[in-house]
Amino acid sequence: MKRGLGLYAVAAYAFLHLPLLVLAVFSFNSSRFTIWQGWSLAWYRAALQDGQLGEAAWNSLLIAVASTVLSTVVGTLCAYGLWKRDSKLLSGSLYLSLVTPEIVTGISLLVFFQWIFRFLHVQLGMHTVILAHIAFSLSYVVIVVMARLRTFDASLEEAALDLGATEWQAFRRVTLPVLAPGIAAAALLAFTTSFDDYVITSMVAGVDSETLPMVVYAMARRGANPVLNAISTLIVAVLGSLIVLSERLRES
Amino acid sequence: MDLVLELQGVSKHYPTHQAVNEISFAVERGAFFALLGPSGCGKTTTLRLVAGFEEATAGDISLNGRSINQLKPYERNVNTVFQNYALFPHLTVRGNVEFGLRQQGADQLAKKVRDVLDLVQLSGKDDRFPAQLSGGERQRVALARSLVLQPDVLLLDEPLAALDPNLRKQVRGELKSLQRRVGTTFLFVTHDQEEALSLSDQIAVMNKGLLEQVGTPEDVYLRPRTRFVAGFLGAVNWIDGIGVRPEATRISRTADGERCISATVRSSVFLGNCFQVETVCRDGQCVVAEVPRLDGSFAPGEPVHLWWDPADELRL
Amino acid sequence: MDLVLELQGVSKHYPTHQAVNEISFAVERGAFFALLGPSGCGKTTTLRLVAGFEEATAGDISLNGRSINQLKPYERNVNTVFQNYALFPHLTVRGNVEFGLRQQGADQLAKKVRDVLDLVQLSGKDDRFPAQLSGGERQRVALARSLVLQPDVLLLDEPLAALDPNLRKQVRGELKSLQRRVGTTFLFVTHDQEEALSLSDQIAVMNKGLLEQVGTPEDVYLRPRTRFVAGFLGAVNWIDGIGVRPEATRISRTADGERCISATVRSSVFLGNCFQVETVCRDGQCVVAEVPRLDGSFAPGEPVHLWWDPADELRL
Amino acid sequence: MTQLRRLFLAPAGVIMGVLFLVPLAIMLAYSFLTRGAYGGVTAEVTGDNYQRVFDPLYAAILLRTFVMAGTATLGCLVLGFPLALFISRAGPRKNLYLQLVILPFWTSFLIRTYAWMFLLRDTGLINSALLAAGLVHQPLPLLYNEGAVFVGLVYGYLPFVVLPLYATLERLDKNLLEAAADLGARPWVTLTRVMIPLCAPGFRAGALLVFIPCLGAYLTPDLLGGSKTVMVGNVIQNQFTTARDWPFGSAVSLLLMAIVMVLLMLLIRRGGEKLV
Amino acid sequence: SRGAVRRLNVFNWSSYVAPNTIPDFEKEFGARVRYAVYESNEEMLARVMSGNSGWDVVFPTNYFIEPMRETGLLAELDHHRLPNLGQLDGPFQSPAWDPGLQWGVPYMWNATGIAYNKKLVPALTAWADLWSPALSGHMTMLDDPVDVFAACLKKLGLRANTRDTGELRRAQHEAIVQKPLLRAYLNAEVRDQLVSGDVLAAQLWSTTAQQAIDASPQIDFVYPREGFAVYPDIAVILRESPRKELAHQLLNYLLRPEVAAAIVVAARTATANGGARAFLPEAIRNNKTLYPSVEVMARAEWSQAATPEIQRLRDRLWTEVKSS
Numbered sequence A: 001m002k003r004g005l006g007l008y009a010v011a012a013y014a015f016l017h018l019p020l021l022v023l024a025v026f027s028f029n030s031s032r033f034t035i036w037q038g039w040s041l042a043w044y045r046a047a048l049q050d051g052q053l054g055e056a057a058w059n060s061l062l063i064a065v066a067s068t069v070l071s072t073v074v075g076t077l078c079a080y081g082l083w084k085r086d087s088k089l090l091s092g093s094l095y096l097s098l099v100t101p102e103i104v105t106g107i108s109l110l111v112f113f114q115w116i117f118r119f120l121h122v123q124l125g126m127h128t129v130i131l132a133h134i135a136f137s138l139s140y141v142v143i144v145v146m147a148r149l150r151t152f153d154a155s156l157e158e159a160a161l162d163l164g165a166t167e168w169q170a171f172r173r174v175t176l177p178v179l180a181p182g183i184a185a186a187a188l189l190a191f192t193t194s195f196d197d198y199v200i201t202s203m204v205a206g207v208d209s210e211t212l213p214m215v216v217y218a219m220a221r222r223g224a225n226p227v228l229n230a231i232s233t234l235i236v237a238v239l240g241s242l243i244v245l246s247e248r249l250r251e252s
Numbered sequence B, C: 001m002d003l004v005l006e007l008q009g010v011s012k013h014y015p016t017h018q019a020v021n022e023i024s025f026a027v028e029r030g031a032f033f034a035l036l037g038p039s040g041c042g043k044t045t046t047l048r049l050v051a052g053f054e055e056a057t058a059g060d061i062s063l064n065g066r067s068i069n070q071l072k073p074y075e076r077n078v079n080t081v082f083q084n085y086a087l088f089p090h091l092t093v094r095g096n097v098e099f100g101l102r103q104q105g106a107d108q109l110a111k112k113v114r115d116v117l118d119l120v121q122l123s124g125k126d127d128r129f130p131a132q133l134s135g136g137e138r139q140r141v142a143l144a145r146s147l148v149l150q151p152d153v154l155l156l157d158e159p160l161a162a163l164d165p166n167l168r169k170q171v172r173g174e175l176k177s178l179q180r181r182v183g184t185t186f187l188f189v190t191h192d193q194e195e196a197l198s199l200s201d202q203i204a205v206m207n208k209g210l211l212e213q214v215g216t217p218e219d220v221y222l223r224p225r226t227r228f229v230a231g232f233l234g235a236v237n238w239i240d241g242i243g244v245r246p247e248a249t250r251i252s253r254t255a256d257g258e259r260c261i262s263a264t265v266r267s268s269v270f271l272g273n274c275f276q277v278e279t280v281c282r283d284g285q286c287v288v289a290e291v292p293r294l295d296g297s298f299a300p301g302e303p304v305h306l307w308w309d310p311a312d313e314l315r316l
Numbered sequence D: 001m002t003q004l005r006r007l008f009l010a011p012a013g014v015i016m017g018v019l020f021l022v023p024l025a026i027m028l029a030y031s032f033l034t035r036g037a038y039g040g041v042t043a044e045v046t047g048d049n050y051q052r053v054f055d056p057l058y059a060a061i062l063l064r065t066f067v068m069a070g071t072a073t074l075g076c077l078v079l080g081f082p083l084a085l086f087i088s089r090a091g092p093r094k095n096l097y098l099q100l101v102i103l104p105f106w107t108s109f110l111i112r113t114y115a116w117m118f119l120l121r122d123t124g125l126i127n128s129a130l131l132a133a134g135l136v137h138q139p140l141p142l143l144y145n146e147g148a149v150f151v152g153l154v155y156g157y158l159p160f161v162v163l164p165l166y167a168t169l170e171r172l173d174k175n176l177l178e179a180a181a182d183l184g185a186r187p188w189v190t191l192t193r194v195m196i197p198l199c200a201p202g203f204r205a206g207a208l209l210v211f212i213p214c215l216g217a218y219l220t221p222d223l224l225g226g227s228k229t230v231m232v233g234n235v236i237q238n239q240f241t242t243a244r245d246w247p248f249g250s251a252v253s254l255l256l257m258a259i260v261m262v263l264l265m266l267l268i269r270r271g272g273e274k275l276v
Numbered sequence E: 001s002r003g004a005v006r007r008l009n010v011f012n013w014s015s016y017v018a019p020n021t022i023p024d025f026e027k028e029f030g031a032r033v034r035y036a037v038y039e040s041n042e043e044m045l046a047r048v049m050s051g052n053s054g055w056d057v058v059f060p061t062n063y064f065i066e067p068m069r070e071t072g073l074l075a076e077l078d079h080h081r082l083p084n085l086g087q088l089d090g091p092f093q094s095p096a097w098d099p100g101l102q103w104g105v106p107y108m109w110n111a112t113g114i115a116y117n118k119k120l121v122p123a124l125t126a127w128a129d130l131w132s133p134a135l136s137g138h139m140t141m142l143d144d145p146v147d148v149f150a151a152c153l154k155k156l157g158l159r160a161n162t163r164d165t166g167e168l169r170r171a172q173h174e175a176i177v178q179k180p181l182l183r184a185y186l187n188a189e190v191r192d193q194l195v196s197g198d199v200l201a202a203q204l205w206s207t208t209a210q211q212a213i214d215a216s217p218q219i220d221f222v223y224p225r226e227g228f229a230v231y232p233d234i235a236v237i238l239r240e241s242p243r244k245e246l247a248h249q250l251l252n253y254l255l256r257p258e259v260a261a262a263i264v265v266a267a268r269t270a271t272a273n274g275g276a277r278a279f280l281p282e283a284i285r286n287n288k289t290l291y292p293s294v295e296v297m298a299r300a301e302w303s304q305a306a307t308p309e310i311q312r313l314r315d316r317l318w319t320e321v322k323s324s
């Protein structure tokens, strides 16, 4: 049984990793097609020189960072508040937004922005994308931080009060530090979901807010393109090492 | 006498449950005061009312003669040692002990911390994190953290419950001597009558949110006011309405004196320092006698005579 | 005599730790056998070796004279009552009790279940889920679940530890009488010497993975072979190499007889059925005497004389 | 505490209100209006958008979507459980293995889908390999069919079941498994009668986390399914682009939401676990 | 983002300009152009629909002009700012969809035919060939109701712009019959699959087909016997644009013969710019894919905007095809 499980795991991991591995390998292929014609960095050069890609990557990064910071702060406070005493309406809508199909979220936001823009003339752009991302990553953050809070011992806070700390000091100096790992995890999740999102972004993006996934999508639509393999590999490498790094930090 | 803490007709009613009902008692300065009662009787709630984590539904709590009902926990000069110690996991021993002092903006932190850690024999472990300490050490950190603030009353919620039984007896002794040394008033919650008897100057026995009796260990053990108190503080044989404790129940092979009951031994269990002899009277009632080991044991089936000194009867 | 379980030179070495070292003992059929020792001494590991959850590094375990080293847990006719009871939360009381029977493909399930539930006085609660039961009831379900399979040996890992102290004493009695009624062999792990003494016919005392002594309660309490055993089973005064238990340490105001030590009372604590009198000898050594309450107490500072019956000395 | 708490909840409340509830409300409103001649909406209140939803055509699409999402979910659970079990048994390496499950999913969903297109095409790697090995003589039609969509969905959502299942397995009291063995249960019985039932919460959470996104999926059917099949997601997207029929699109979206909510209620009722 | 430098946001089909078209414009007019590309009219519409997307110039296909105008997305052109309008080919001077060229300037045009692999014998000549079981699993159609229905209608010998619901239904039947034979409904991405041989025959736009042909000698393109639809892509200025002047300057710039010619050479497209012909190399001018002969063009049918009713019916029928 034990061995069977092991073999299965090998197969499962192959299933999970092969596709990207293949992508990575062929990103070094000198040929456009899936016939191996020898090593080459041509596609990487192409990817790195492509101005549109660079800008899109930069946009994605800005958006991800901004929305992560905001949704993490707001989400953490919210989780804490809900943990103190549940608010049916708020937690309800959080759960609902968590399980709303992306397409619906995207459409509803698009409709919403158009509708309010009738009244105040604002253009779609970074700000709308960031708002949208906050809207959908908020629930992730709350859920993750909440999971951490469930294992948080309320008497720690009482102890702080008992030792003369005010409620705010207790939160600031005891609750937050203890929750830190959970918050970090939440932030990581928010960041990647934001960095990865296409469906919602493509609906609320404006002229100056094309993101990496949007460019990738357009390229994928145009058919096989080794430049895409190169970008994908770069993203996997960069994000992957980012994750590993953060893991290291958390452990130490 | 100098009362540091006074509760007058204090009640705490939860929507679903009346946890504490009109209890009143007073604690003398420097006393080791125990709140004793079965699980769920309202001990912790009472403690939390004093600490200020719960608001009393009725009644008045006063510290040094001044009412503190309106004060927030961080405005009351009492401190709590929580049942699970509630040490801050992200702070070192020093960090934990300093926490309260910083809130007060006290001076010479370092010295105060050093002194209190010496007091609880934890010097040298200042830089450990709670996770790196044994159960006993954690408990001592919790004590130090509160004691360093020199509270008027130190509240302890089953401080020994979290310790492994072998450790418990030892720590019990240390706790007592510590209290004697620092002279701080201890208000101490437990459901273990042996603990309460061995530690405290005064015991308040609670049951179902009500205060049954307050008194010295001897009072509550030898002169219980209610059947509950009598039973909760130790085993009792109830013989036609009269209560006699097993160790006061004398047992002999020969009938001497008139007022004695004849019975037969059902079983005799060796408990180390004594034998627990279970006998059955004519009327089928079961009476347990505790015989010091040195007085020897009795064999099952042996006919015996039971008697006791009227002075040892429990009068409710 | 009829041995049901035999361990011969059994060891369990974990990469990091030698949990059990070459222990050997035999359990008689129908006996109530206790494994007593401090936390971490290897009791649970020993039990798990017998149950088959761990594989012995060395030595031989035999059941009814046949070696069972090679058998998987589900092939051994022994059953375990886990410390946390390990009841299946998704099954009702009946479901839990039936579980083992189904595996055996036994017939008349219903009857067997009814009988065993009667035995542990749980009839009528068959359809409750574990979450809907009190601690004591859960423990009884765990017992029923195992007893219904009529194992050659029933293994119990601190079956009382999970209960609240007030309940513990009562359940202890029930457990004993249950064992007498069903006559199943109980192999019982505890770190509470009072529990071991009051329950068992035989006690094996373990320490640091080694077996220190096996014997009746009287043997291990009165005739301990090692200092560890002597100390673990109860308090001991060590006076120039001779061990005397507090309750055997006589204390009197007048010196009678020659072999007696003069000392002064330091403190006297009321423990209900007795006073714990702490005295200090000339040489500064501290000796504790346990005085039956009825013999009255002593005041701190009183000069007293200590003596004991040589027969009460512990000879190692 | 109350005032501090109110302060803490306010921002989230505002965000959820403005960026989630209000948009939904607008869609609700739209779903009762009529389509403008050239898209957009005109302020004529009507209910036919909802009638149209129940037209057999869309009912069939809804059904197909459910079947597809259902099978994908099942696939994820079946494939995910053994993996979760393996990880929970992996001892010190647990975290590494867990990271390995998650790692591919730090990459864009599109890239992962694209990788599969790359593998499954006639001249893609799998077929090239099969041909080279002489196992087949002409390439198998791997891409552009429901099979490909299934693979894409399963691949895309596997971790969403592995994580909760792993969590429950971690919380699972090992004694329970030992108890089963102790009572004479062979490994298989222990697995089916004790372990799997006790993982019910994990299965439930996992199923929800996979099933719902699958309901809304529209890129996977397009990219891997060659647009030959429509799922509800495609219908919605189509209404807001090609068809330019926002009211109907809104109606379908809200219907989907309603279904999701009902599912959620049922699951929360049963067992009442939190999702995460 | 307003600076001294003038900015212009242009949203165009992929590979629809020459590498230096935009840079030259920027230099000449001291402007900074943000140039992004899309793959389908829907994609573009979805982005500009909000009326505040920030785009200034987009290039919808002619049948999108009417809806976009009706929903108030388009700005009216100022002909004084477009002196080069005269360069347009005859047919584009006053087209059916916009007689006065009020709303847009025809940019490039495009026809749908069949791109196929030469190894197929006999060579494909008609839409009907895309119904032949022999090619089952190796054919694709465009993922767009307009194109697919046009092909089906033509196969039936009907007008691609028909307003007759009955005819549309017959076309739908054809589509449903054809679907099982198809590998997929693909747009531009089919190009590489043609080149790599995954796909042997595909309904495709002439310009995309030309790119495939350039990539592989194996590919050829045919304007089907039954006739085919022609789609001009129109350069329009969005009403929301706050930079109408610069936008006009771009349109006028794109109308310059040499600019248009350069684009054709680079992107291999068919321009609506008659003046450009003169600048085109022989090879391209006679390229039968980009510039079919007169007799071929006789079979062409210029696409028109469908009425909302037809559009709606077509979408529904299309959904039925997809879910069949």
Ligand SMILES: Nc1ncnc2c1ncn2[C@@H]1O[C@H](COP(=O)(O)OP(=O)(O)OP(=O)(O)O)[C@@H](O)[C@H]1O
Binding pocket: B014, B015, B016, B017, B018, B019, B037, B038, B039, B040, B041, B042, B043, B044, B045, B046, B191
């Ligand atoms: N927040 C609450 N809401 C409702 N009932 C409560 C609440 N807190 C405590 N109770 C009830 O009040 C009673 C007293 O609780 P309390 O914790 O004081 O008991 P306790 O004496 O400390 O018991 P233990 O020895 O088990 O700690 C219990 O029956 C408990 O169920």
Ligand SMILES: Nc1ncnc2c1ncn2[C@@H]1O[C@H](COP(=O)(O)OP(=O)(O)OP(=O)(O)O)[C@@H](O)[C@H]1O
Binding pocket: C014, C015, C016, C017, C018, C019, C037, C038, C039, C040, C041, C042, C043, C044, C045, C046, C191
């Ligand atoms: N899997 C393991 N790996 C390494 N050491 C172990 C393992 N399991 C137990 N030990 C060690 O073996 C020793 C005996 O463990 P065991 O659980 O038998 O003690 P115990 O007598 O049951 O203690 P307690 O009374 O606390 O249950 C302990 O020191 C423990 O740390």
Ligand SMILES: [Mg+2]
Binding pocket: B043, B044, B045, B157
């Ligand atoms: Mg309590």
Ligand SMILES: [Mg+2]
Binding pocket: C043, C044, C045, C157
């Ligand atoms: Mg143990």
